[in-house]
Each structure stands twice: as structure tokens, then as C-alpha cells.
Amino acid sequence: MSFISWQFPFFLLGFVLLYWRLPHRPRLWFLLLGSYTFYGFWDVRFLALVFTTTVVDYLCALGIVGEKCRPVQWLALVFLPFSWLAAMALMVPAAGIDQKVLYTALAATVLFLVGYGLVWRLPEAARPRGFLLLSLGFCLAILGFFKYFNFFLSSAAAALAGLGLSPDWPTLYIILPVGISFYTFQSLGYVIDVYRGQGPVCRDLLVFAVFDAYFPQMVAGPIERGRTLIPQLITDLKFQAADLHEGLIRILVGFFKKVFVADNCALLANYVFDPGTSLNAPWALLGGVAFAFQIYGDFSGYTDIARGTAKLLGVELVHNFHFPYFARNPSDFWSRWHISLSTWFRDYVYIPLGGNRGTDWQTTRNLLFTMLLAGLWHGAAWTFVIWGAYHGFLLLLYRFGPFTWLNRKEYNSLGLGLLAGVIMTVLTVVGWAIFRSPTLGHFWTWLTALGAWGTRTLPWHSSFWWLAIHVAPLLLLQGLTWRRADETKLLDLPWVARGVIYALLFILVVSSTAQDQEFIYFQF
């Protein structure tokens, strides 16, 4: 179920009303059931993957601290995903689960059982590392298969074709399960934290299952840490009217950003980045800027709705956006954009690689590797890889290269700060053009179009106004919440002003309801 589907308001209303009427333990069961229902609306088959991640990481985290369930328990758990698929195959033939899928699931189950058994046979000191590797290997293998299998296969085939070989490899028809990158990373972060002793192990399977599948943020983040979300789930939360109030504000602002800003900017961005479109400089610029606002409105809008929904349930999710387009340098940008992902890569990839503690060469290597991975995380396409590399390159330019002078945290003059902001904005838009282009060839077309001022295409002036009309209210909202750098922090304003703002936002949202574009980050 998507936040922008017509079913969601009814689901949420019914869910919140019942949720607060239940005692703590039944509430958790209700939350788990609601989360699986929410996810199952997309594709019930992929619940098996959610079960797998939960079971694998639950057992591995327990294993890391030297604990083990009773054999009946862990056997039942390990066979849960396979059982789900088998039940679906028997009871819901329309789900299309064939024998190949069942055999693959069974093989994976047996593989995990063997791995799990082998790790327990390791010397006690080696077991934590063994369980960590088992969890990483298993979860990343699932993520890799569903997200990257065809990409790597086709890339390898293309490379071999370049050498004069023509491999005849089959391409599998693989559907990308929605949100797989998000919940896999969240779950892995928990296991790594347990391994490092930075977070407590969760012995309560129900709590851990809710943590893994928490519906407000499961499919598109923010990526939560076990140490922040699990304690909130364990606590017997009490209903607070202030939470309800704040949650509703976040949801309203989220819908405004998604439906009014992002979906309307998408119309221009989709046109400009369509391979059949003939571009000139004004259109290339319009498309780049439109996509920058589209992706911000889309993703931060989703985050606001997710945080608002969680707040209605008494839970505070992490802050994920901090006015990123006002960043003055790349590291500033990454401390403001998709904060839960950038801190994930910082904590679990960049710092373990050595971070910036080694030589310049080592720092360069670590930065580039981390950003390449971050790019690849976004999708199985070379444009995402290049986008990651581009941002890695920018970070290096500001750290070691000619832009070092712009990397100072303290700016002496407003002019210098403004200049740094403008340069960073331009660089960010170029990055988004790489990200949005369907191919690298199309990005090159976009880039060269920036120099083509005379080329005749569609008139662009009216489209500029279209963009301005849909971006201006967002900037106005940012101006009103400038001090807190979060558009949902409207509580500093007088209540009368807030009332008027809500009414206006609501009208703007409803006026744009026909577009119905799905969230961009679902594909990641």
C-alpha cells in the first residue's frame, strides 16, 4: 500500500484508533500484522523475503552474543519463509509461485541451516564474526540477486562482447521487491551494531520483527538504527495529543511536498529526460532544476509522511532531510540529504575502511569506494554508479582539490557563503541530471544541450512559470521554518497562521491529485 493510495487514509485511521486501545503486547502483534498487510498490498510473495531477513538477522544477532533458541523454535523460524511461499502456492494460485521458486526457497533454507550449524561449530571466539558474515552474506546475496543479478550479467556480457566474445546468457525476469534496499540495510545495521557492541541484542522476536517491518518507514526509509527504534517499540507508549498534532502536521506537509511539488515538477523532468526529447539550454536547465525539486519533494515528502505516521503511533523516527539545497559544500550536502543513508554508509563502510585517518591516498580510496557503493545502492544502472562516483569526486575536489577554499565551515562573508551555495547548487543539479538520465548517452545529450542556446525546441517560458509556481510555495514554507531547517516544524508560528497555512496546503494538494505518480525511492 502506498501512502498516496486512497486506501491509506482509511487504513491509517482505523489502525491508529485500534492501536491506542490495545495493551502493549497485543499492540505489537497488531503493529506486526498491520505492517505485513501494508507491505503485502504490493506483493504477498515478497513477504517471504521480509521473513527471511528477519529470521536470519534475529538468529545471527543472538548467535553473535552466544545465544541460541530451542531447536524447535529456530527450525520453525528458518522454514517460515519457505512455508509462506508453499502456502501461497497452494492457496493463492494467482500469486504465480511455481515449483522453481519453491525449490530455490528450499535450497536457500537448507543453505542457511548448514551455514548456521557450521558457525556454531566454530571456536567460541570466532563465532561472532562467523554470524556477522553469515548475516551479511545471506542478506546481501538476496539483495544482490533481486536488485543486481541482471545488471551484472548484462554488464559482463557487454564487456565480453567488447572483447569479441558473444556469451549467450539468459536474462531472468526478476521483479524488484519494493523497499528491499531499505529494510535490508536497516536489519544489517542492527546486526553490525550488535557485533560491535554498539547496540543491545533484541531477544524478543516480536519486537525484532516489528523493527524489521515497521510499516511507516519500511519501504522508503528513513533507515532506522536498532538502538533508536527498538527501545521505543519495547516501551509501553502512552497516547499523547501533542504527538497526534505533530504527526498530522508532518503528514500534511509530506503530502504537499509529494503531490504538489514533486508530481508537478515531474512533468517537466520526465519530458526533458525522455530520450526522444530534443533539448536546448533553457529546457536542459528547466529539466535539471525540476528534477532536483521533484526528487527532494518526493523523497522528503515520503519521509515526512513516514515520520508523521510513526508519530501518530507515538514513535519518533530520525530526521532525514535538513534543507539540503542550502548546502555549501558536498560534505555539507551529505549531512543534509538522506541523512539516515549517508550516516549508514559513514558508520558501516567509510569508517571501517579507515575513514580519513590514513594517508591522503587511503582517504581518497575510502571516499570513492563508499560513494560508488552509495550510488549502486540507488539502483542497478551505470548512471547511479557514475552519480556516486561524481559525488565522491566532488568530495575529493573540496578536500584536496581546487575547491578546498570553499570547504571552510566558517565563512567570513555573506558573499562567500552565497557563492559557495550557488556553486554547490549547480553541482548538485548536474549530479541529479546523471541520476535521472536513462543512459549515460542521454546525460551527455543533456550536458551538451546546456551550450545550445539557439536550438529551436518547444517554447520554454510558460514551463518556467509552471516550475516557479510549484516551487515557490515550498521555498516560502522553508522560509517560515528556516530556523529549524525542517518544513514540518511549523509550531513556532502563531496558531492562526498555521490554520491558514494548513487550509492552503490542503487546497494545493487536492488541486494536484490527478497525477498519481509513485514515489521515486520505492524502486530502490
Place this chain on the structure above:
Amino acid sequence: MIRRLFADFLLALCLLLVAELAVRLFLPHDVSGRFSYGYDREAGFVESGEVVRLVRAGGRRFHPQTFSRRRPPDTLRIMVIGDSVPRGPSLAAAYPGQLQELLAAAGMKVEVINLAIPGFGARRSRLVVEKILQYEPSLIILHLNDSNEYEDEREYRRSREFQGWHPRHWLMKSFILARAYEIKTEKLQWRLLPETIRQQQLLNDADAELAASLDEAQQRRWQQRFWETTRETVALIRERSIPVILVIQASRQAGDQGPERLDDHGLGALAQSLQGPGVQVVSMGQVFSGLNPLRQYFADSAHLTPTGHRRLAAALAAVIRGRGQGAGH
């Protein structure tokens, strides 16, 4: 405590409710049929006692006019139905207004009512005909132009867009919200977004239809429907024994080498097939044939200049006088 916390949301709700109530109470004609886009038979007609007022409502942008429900005695009541061509730049300059002037100058007691609305094709014109039959017309002038079928279709789809009680339509039951959506569509989307983008992205059903309008098969289907609907409309008028004049639209087209020419899109054939007792045809192609330059009469490919309107009115006046139409018909 809770009331204080939610004062802002209550205010927002109150603002929306007050606006909704105010519009429904003080602008009832604007609300009535507002989102039917011409597919509401009653929209635009306000009856108070014996007087009928034509107002702009429900996608019907009539020239504001007033007439009595019953035809005045000894008066020839002519009602003109069509699209932007008969509607003209103003009530006086359009050919119905000119016709009134010419017939009155010829000593006839006449009342010409302009019921033409821009973009109205066969289906919506038929609804106007169904409505005005109750106002005792002596003669109906039906202006035939088959270039509005796309708009008829688009507006039909818009009128159906939020019909029904599916939850996703609930918000659009509010006049204020539906109007906001309409303004966004008409004033921003249609004006600011190039047609290419709207076609490419198929923003809604109406835009999907816009794309389909480029399809030749779709054009043929529309033309066929235009012919069928026009036949039904003429038959409906003739059932009441009301005479009708069909004005056949012609478009100005640049010749490949030579002078400009007029094209009636084959509507002449349709009109000829309908001609019979009580049905006469006036072809713009014939009225303006041999005139040079045509731009003196045509403001663009289809619309007429005041001179063009006057010439067409003169042709119609001649036909009407020739029919010996008089009071009491």
C-alpha cells in the same frame, strides 16, 4: 488542552467549511452544474417566473441574454445553436445579432437568441436543443462544425471524472476543492504546460483523449458520431414541426499555389442528406465563394470577421425572408 493543541487544525477546517457554505449559499448558480462542462441540460438557464436568463454556468459560457418563456405574440423567435463561430466576438457583432438587425430593418418582428457556446460539438449542442424546445422557437439555426468533437469528448470525460461515490472522489464533492482542481487544470495546466508534455504524460483521461485525437481511426469514429448525433438532433427538432436552417461551416485553407479556398470537411454531404421539408441549408462555402481576399471575412481559418458575420447574416436573412417566415410560426 486538546482543543488548544488542535486550534490550528480546527481553524483550517472552519475556513474550508465557511468558504464552502458561502459559495453554496451566495453563488448557487455558480455551483449548479459547475462541473458538468455543458453536459447538464439545465446549466446556464435561470428561470424566474416567465423570464429566462442566460448565465455562464456549468461550462456554458452563453452571452448573457434575457427572454420570456413563451414566445411573444406575432414574433419570429429564432434560436441559434453552435460553437464559437456563431457566438462571435460579441452579441451584436455575431451573425445572429446581425440577422436580428437585418430582419428588423426589413420590418419583421423578430427575436434572435444566440445560444452558441465555444467548443460545443454535436453532443453538447443537442443538449442545448433539447432544453430550448420548451421555449417555443419559431426557427432553429443549427451551425454545423465537426472540429469540436475532441473538445466535446474531453469535456465529457471531465464531467465524469469524479462521478460516483468511490472514496477517491469524496474530496471532490466539495465545491471549493473541485474548483481548485478545475482552476489548476484550466488556468495552469492547459495554459502553461505545452501540449506535447500533456500528451506525453497523459495527465488524466482528458489528456489521454487529446493524444487519441491524433489517431486517424479515432477521428473517423468522432466524425461518424458527429453525423449520427446531428441527424438525431435534426429529427428531434422536426418532431416538433419546428423549421431548421443548417449552416455548414467552411474553413479557409491556403491553396498550394493558387488562391485560398474553402473546405467544408464533407459536411455539405451530411446537410444534403438531411435536407427536406422544413430543413434548409446555408453553406458558408457558397456564401463566401469567389470572394477575395478571404481574410477580409475570416479572422482565422474558421472564425469570421464582423464583415464575414454580416455577409452570412445577409445570406440567412434572404433565406428566412424567402421562406416567408412570419409571426406565429
